[in-house]
Amino acid sequence: MSPYQEVKAEILAIGDELLYGQIIDTNSHWISQELDKIGVRVVRRTTVGDSREAILEAFAAAEKRADIILMTGGLGPTNDDLTKPLLAEYFNCEIELVPEALKAVRTFFEKRGRVLTDLNRLQAHLPTKCTYIPNVLGTAPGMWFQENGTIWMSMPGVPHEMKKLMEDHVIPRIKSNFELPIIYHQVVKTVGIGESWLADVIKDWEKELPPHIKLAYLPSLGQVRLRLTAFGDNFQNLENDVAQQLQSLLPLIDKYVYGYNQDTLEETVGRLLKNHGKTVALAESCSGGYISHMITSIPGSSAYFQGSMVPYHNQFKHALLNVDELTLQTKGAVSEETIIQMAEHIRLKLNADYGLASSGIAGPGGGWAEKPVGTVWIACSDGQTTVTKKLQLTQDRMLNIQLTAIAGLNLLRTCIIGQTE
Amino acid sequence: MSPYQEVKAEILAIGDELLYGQIIDTNSHWISQELDKIGVRVVRRTTVGDSREAILEAFAAAEKRADIILMTGGLGPTNDDLTKPLLAEYFNCEIELVPEALKAVRTFFEKRGRVLTDLNRLQAHLPTKCTYIPNVLGTAPGMWFQENGTIWMSMPGVPHEMKKLMEDHVIPRIKSNFELPIIYHQVVKTVGIGESWLADVIKDWEKELPPHIKLAYLPSLGQVRLRLTAFGDNFQNLENDVAQQLQSLLPLIDKYVYGYNQDTLEETVGRLLKNHGKTVALAESCSGGYISHMITSIPGSSAYFQGSMVPYHNQFKHALLNVDELTLQTKGAVSEETIIQMAEHIRLKLNADYGLASSGIAGPGGGWAEKPVGTVWIACSDGQTTVTKKLQLTQDRMLNIQLTAIAGLNLLRTCIIGQTE
Missing domain, CATH: 3.30.70.2860 (Alpha-Beta Plaits)
Structure with a gap:
């Protein structure tokens, strides 16, 4: 028999705006992942609106199923936010001013040069049975209850506030309350x-x-x-x-x-370039700037990203990148001959160690029998050799752009570590 | 009194992979939006795992609350997918082969040159109380039940299959079953x-x-x-x-x-360019190719997108775009003087009607007192005039890239329609 408790959790998201599809509930998914990591089993996720009956019913049902109930939303100071008064009602206690919470709300506003209103002040009034959990990123505090063997935690619905509360307080508290595997x-x-x-x-x-x-x-x-x-x-x-x-x-x-774990392909490629003291330049046709965007989305990428060109038409592949006109005429823009020149020439033009290029038919129009939509050539040149790859992708333009970018970054990766096939 | 029924719906997502955070449930949000559009009120969203007890309990609870219960997931042919057998159990009926469904599954596989296995064949066995709803994009059919005044619809969890079933069958059926406002x-x-x-x-x-x-x-x-x-x-x-x-x-x-409605900014800009018979070229520095990506994500953009350059370093702003060296030295890359030259020169270089340029400090590093992180210049030139705009954005690199792109596209839009401030 396992020496561990099976600890069951329910996630409860509260708010009409969720039910009506006005905002996406990313919180429940994130909380699921975090609980999974520490061995807590999520047995249900429930979303209810700003309705007294629905929320009270959800409380009672969750209490029967779960050891831990994590709630998000419904904590604003206005009348349509019901979580706090209903928790007080459910646990049969008063709502009182918590001086420590008032101090935190006051500091929050002072730091931002704003005046504390009576409505904001209400945020510091909490059910007497809860433990006040400070929310350093917002004005609605967290509330932790332990009643009849069940843990209840109410958090604001703003994702970065909720995450900070989870990481700093809720996960550590859950770990210390249970014998988790x-x-x-x-x-x-x-x-x-x-x-x-x-x-x-x-x-x-x-x-x-x-x-x-x-x-x-x-x-x-x-x-x-x-x-x-x-x-x-x-x-x-x-x-x-x-x-x-x-x-x-x-x-x-x-x-x-x-x-x-959390590594991304563009981070990995960036780290490899930095560690090898190398730089890259791009000539993107069918990927339309997306590979450049992925590379430059990484902080510090200016250390290894020289720049790029997106010559979307044959005339600019010739004029800007010196791709041979006869090659473009006889072989076409989507050909191994053209992609080799694009990769080699952008490398020279931007004085980079690696030249990476893409050319293809992203679709939905533009394909023909010999080169159907989804035909893409990519190439990576290091000055000595130019490795090429032909991809046969999908009918969907956005998918083709994304898949070209992933294949392109991977080609660059394999070139840097000397592992091309 | 309103002549309309208030029609209540519950959305039920089924699958361990949702509860454990392995995949994001985008279905429930999308269904919420679609129901909201036709005046059906979503009263709850519930996610349960692949557990007999949890699913049966969710069925019974949903039936008490809702007139319509829309389910996604749990329809695979393997043993861990429970939705179908549990619906049969809940409605106390048998599961039998539906010849029409078998024909559809067979056709689905034949079209893809694949052999129908016994497991696939099971997909055509359905509870006798349901109406078979064909799923043309996949192998798990939709199942529609009307029992004791409640409508139940079970759909596969694969988003594009679910959406097609909703649009082609479920929404029309709901509309014909209720007097919706x-x-x-x-x-x-x-x-x-x-x-x-x-x-x-x-x-x-x-x-x-x-x-x-x-x-x-x-x-x-x-x-x-x-x-x-x-x-x-x-x-x-x-x-x-x-x-x-x-x-x-x-x-x-x-x-x-x-x-x-569904218009996007990049579509609108593309449509304006096309309607005015104009073209655009881009010189992107801090936006790193993202504006080019947004423009080229639209099918048919090659009609108006000439191409772009991403000269990430001063030397290439000079070498490729002829930005004056003295300007770069004295005013810096993030300056009105530089951005004007970038916009004008890219326009000429790529033979476009409009030249759009960005240069700024995306962060998180690189800022200083005079030009803190988030300082961005954008400009749009039409050959006669060059309109510039200074943005003071955030501390977050990705936000700054996205906000620069939106502001840049909007600057182009206002230039095309002659509405710049």
Whole structure:
């Protein structure tokens, strides 16, 4: 028998604007992920509107199902925000001024040069049965209740305020209140191989996984994440166990692995360029500037990103990038001959170590039998060699742009580490 | 008294992967919006895992609250997908082969050159009390039940399959089953003015709105949507009533209005360029290719997008764009003098009617007292005049990139229609 409690949680999002689809509830998903990481089992997510009956009914139903009830929203100072008065009603207690909370709200406004109104002051009045949890990023405090063996936590619906409360207070408090299992997650991020191919490559390894380590395939556009989750009672042991499994996994798939956990492909490429002291320049046709955007979205990218050109028409591929006119006429813009020149010439033009180029038919128009929509050439040149790759993508323009960018960044990655096929 | 029924709906999302935060439930939000549009009131959204008890309990609770229960997920052919057997159990009926459904599944696989397995064949077995609703984009059929005055609809969790079923079958069926109020929505899309400024400009107009027309402010990054919703019993009348209100609203805010309903700013700019027979070229520094990406994300943009350059360093602003070296040295890259040259020169270089340029400090590093992070210059040149604008944005790199792009596209828009300030 497991020495751990199975701890069940329910997430309760409150607000008419959610039910009517006016705003997206990203909070519930994020809370789900955070609870999963610490071994708390989410058994239900519920969204109700600003209705007394619905909220009270949801409270009572959640209390029957869960050990922990995490609420977001309904904490504004106006009359349509009901969470606080209904919690007081549900727990049969008064709402009183909490001096510490008033001080925090006052400081919040003073810092911003604003005057505290009577309405703002109400934010510091809390149910007497709750523990006041300070919200340093906003004016609605968190409220923590422990009643009849159940933990209740009410948080504001503003995502960054809720996240800060969760990280600083709620997760640590949950951990200290329960004997949670120790869980260790490691995510291996792959690119350039489909889910079923990947599964086939690692199936023998997967069969040999010990029972306390689970594997999940998490596919996203052009990428597959492999998540290893180990359960046990000693964090260090789990970390070692997973590391040992990775030692046998990585040789099977190392050319597809670009990072771990929160790493993104554009970060990884940026880090590789920086670590190798190299720079890159781009000539983007069908990707229309999207690869440049991905690269420059990373802070500090000016250290390795020289710049780019998006010559969307043949005349500019010639005029700006010196792509041979005869090549463009005889082979076309979407050809290996053209993409090689684009990659080589942008590299020289912008004095970069690597030149990365894309040219293709993003669609939905523009394709023909020989070069249907979704035909894309990418190339990466380092001055010595130029590696090219032909992609046959989809019918969808935005997908084709995104998939070209991922394949392009991955081609650059493999060029930098010298692992091109 | 209203002649309409208040029709209540509950949305039920089923799947462990949702509760554990492995995938985001975008379905419930989308369904909320669609139901809101036709005047059905969503009273609750519930997410449960792949557990018999939890699903049956959710069925029973939803039936008490709602006239319509829309379910997504749990329809795969494997054992962990429980929605279908539990619906049969709940409605006390058998699951039998539906020949029409089998034919559809068979056709689906044949079209893709794949063999129908026994597992796939199971998809065509449905509860006898349901009406089979064909899913042309996937293999799990929709199931429609009408039991004891409640409508139940089970749909696959794959978003595009669910949306197609909703649009083709569920929305029309709901409309024909209930006397729904007639609702007419019109969304006015504005850019370049903040929510509170906008509210101040239109407050007198807003006070005079007739009671059957409601106004909602829907802010998003750099933009505010104004949604007018009219309730009544005659669609044509509502359309006329809203059109009349718009006639008095638009003169107040016309320079901020770029479109209606589903229009996006990049589509609007593209349409304006096309209609005026004009082209654009971009010199992007701090926006790093993002404006080019937004423009080229629109199908057919090659008709008006000449191309762009992203000269990320001063040397390339000079070498590629002929920005005067002395200007760069004395005024800096983030200056009105530089941005004017960038806009004018890219226009000439790429033989375009308009040249649009950005240069700024996206952050998080690179700012100083005189030019803090978030300082951005944009300019648009048409060969006669060059309009410039200085923006003072945020501390966040990605926000600054996105806000620069929106402001840049809006500057181009105002230049095309001759409405610059």
